[in-house]
Amino acid sequence: MALLSPGRLAALHQMGATETRVLQDKPSDSYERGYAEDVDHIIPSPTLFDSLRDQHLVPDDMPAISQCATHLELLEVFHSLRNRVIQSRYLDNAFNIHPSKRIVYHRKHRRQKKVGKELRDTGFEGRREEKWKYYLNIATARFEQWIQGIDTAMNDLEIPPCGRKVLPPLDVLVVWHAFLLNPADFKEYCLKKRLQHVQKIIFPWREIHEAIDSTTWRFTVPADQAGWILQTTLLEPDLLHTLTEDSHINYLARDLLRNLSESRWYNLAANLRQANDRQSAFMQTIHAAINNQIEHRPLVENVQRQCIFVDKMHAHRWIRSPAVQGTLTRAVDKYENFLELFRLYPNKFLVPTLDVDLVWHTHQCSAELYRGFVVDRVGRFINHEDNISRGTLDTGFTSTEEWYQLRFGEQYQVCLCWYCEAILSAVEEEEVKDGGSWEAVDVEEIVERVGEEVEFCRDLEISRQKGRRLPRWKHGAGV
Template sequence: MSHLVPRHLNDLHASIADNSDLIYPHTASALHPKAATAEAQDKVPDPTLFASLTQPTRGDSDLPTVGECAVHLELLEVFHKLRINVIRSSALDTTFGVRIEKRAVFQRGWDDAKRDYVMKPGHLKDETWGSRRRQKWSYFLEIAVGRFRVWIGKMDWFLKALGLEDRTRLPYLPPLDVLMVWHAFLLNPRDYDQACRRDSLTYVAALRFPWEAVHAAINRRDWKYTQPKASADWTQERANMEPDLFQFLGWAGKPSNGLSAALARYGVQPKAPIFSLDEALDTQGLNSRDAAFLAMLRQGELDKEANGLLVANVQRQAAFVDKMHAQLWIRSPALEGTLRRAGDRYDKFLRLFKLCPGQRLVPTLDIDLVWHTHQCSAAAYRASVEQRTGVFLNHDDKLGQPVLKVELERTRRPFFVHFGEDYEKCFCWECEMIASVLEDDDANGQQESLSTLTERVRVNVEYHRCVEILRRPPAL
């Protein structure tokens, strides 16, 4: 079709953008009154996208399904919200001892009574307040990594004792902070593989990522993750941990609690070793889970170097989480088409490793999403890529931006030569919707006029934007 020529696609995008006005909450309500209803919001994304999650077989392909990639987008939104909540939480300011530092100064000012200039007391603004509040995320991750180490060890022992016939199924979902650390660790497949071998985590290493259970645990309206009761009970009884770390830290940081002194040290620079706080802690008054929490903090001091690598994994993934949040494909009217095309391009990306042996290949944003989804099932990923490419493909997320830019250009050329397609492209809602409409028209043997096509895309994108705007709580 002539519309598929890249120059024509750019023209289509421009024509739609020219006709699109900025949408605000009051105009969104006027444009699409029903967009604010629960029924409308429950249909974005389309629930049928997740149908493949419950199918007993995966079909002929060993690659991630559209449903799994869609759940991955949901999970990234949950991670994004957790980070924002931790940084903005005033309760965690108290917990981690992050306080406004007031510096008393004397400033020259006019005194009406004395009718003269005098030196008056005052306070300088704390210029470090914002950066120190953001540092809470690092403190939260340090604790999350310690909990992950406890959880993964006890889960592997539990799976071994359980002796399940299906060794790829995770019986209980982890707490959100643990899930986030595990997810980031899986995206460094060589490190994860070596750690599982070193620590004899053979049962955990064989697991498939529990996409279906994760999807069921996420509220798509507010991106809240809730552990199923059975999983929360396992976390408390078997792992001896609190299911919700964010909530627990808000409670534990209150001065009346025995753990507050240990937690408040995080905001003190340089941080005091937890071993020096033993005398200040009323360890006799702690229950078994609080005592285990304190022991985990102490162990974190001993394992600081190794734990730091896992903290860095999550922090590096924050850039990808932010990119996916900015694209917001999970709310896009073209989500199914975006993920289907991404899966096809990822398949070609893997084939390129065999066609260009020894060359470093860098993924585009859509391919990277599918690649990440694939890596989340570690053993299945290894078998799949080795069968397809003949080698184990590590995912190196430590490469700097200058290197990525050069390697992306080197990947673009062979991709176009072998598959006749542009490698880099625009992934905005409009462009993705255009691609989906054109594919549908092509499949039906139709070709719409430019004006008809652009109007269809504009109305569809506008409606979905209204749904998203009206789904969010009012700005404070």
């Protein structure tokens, strides 16, 4: 089909990238602009998440489109969280990270008095990024506290392996999510720690979606669950808020935070005498993070490796694409084919495309369901490793692409930008209307119509990020 030829897709992709850069400099003047509450063109559509209501009644074999969409939302939350940690000036002070002052003196003429000039500390921003690692050290200590508490609660209180009760604080969710994406390691950890129930947890996609503000990408644990977490596991429900804004707790923890960044010994007992129960529990968690940094390193590295995937998802921003429904539908279909390749080529090393990897990650987040499904479908358990060398991945990807095309007669690696995905979705819709035939499809009309909608959606997202007034969609236009 000419529309989907590599040359045409490349041209569309380049056009999309160019328009994005233009919009970032200056918003389009094609639309009226209003405030958020006046804008009725919502992306993603709330209907995309409708099937989350039924996920705990009859868990789908394959990951649901709504679960994949929630996963995209969650990755945006992770991206936002890391930026807020790195940009926090309070944490700069808490971890003793400051720009180094260096002054050089010079004079233009021999008789002129020397003038001092302060040089910019070019390494300061790099040192600020170290705060993310310190934050993850605390998060990992809290994760171990949470997972032990949840496992005990599931046993003693008969808490079901799904629903709001298994929704953790955001920092714990970051660590848990990355750990689940290394399923063999997670199973070994559960055996080592004698955790009997947590592998049965169905990842709480519905509760995660409800906890996310998709305008700001903030995550808020509901008040009743926050209280339950504090009572059951002694964990504050929002680590970043506690570190930066809860003055009743963080003033005692400030010295501990500095010790975390400098690996110094700390006399905890002397300071606990002046702390109340909540302060004491929080300080002991940070103290555990200091003492167990070597033991926690693999979990911290899990999260740091996943940051690469988070950044890729943020760059594609599928969750804001007008074609997100079609993108995720096609990704689930490709993932099912990808699993079929594992069955057909049991001794081969297979590498997913980015969209397939998103669905694969979504599937693995419910550990026991994933394990049972792939054993039944493929005939063996398929582990997922995220620390494989670049060269091995490139070689494996080339082979996977060849086998995929040979088996399914379809292109494996395709352009996944908004333009290409939106046009493909529109063509598929027209084919359905025309009984599966694309000969009657008006390609030029589709390209023009989709181009207008993609331009609008890009403008909408960039305006939202920049805090500008949002464009209003022209009624009667678009898909």
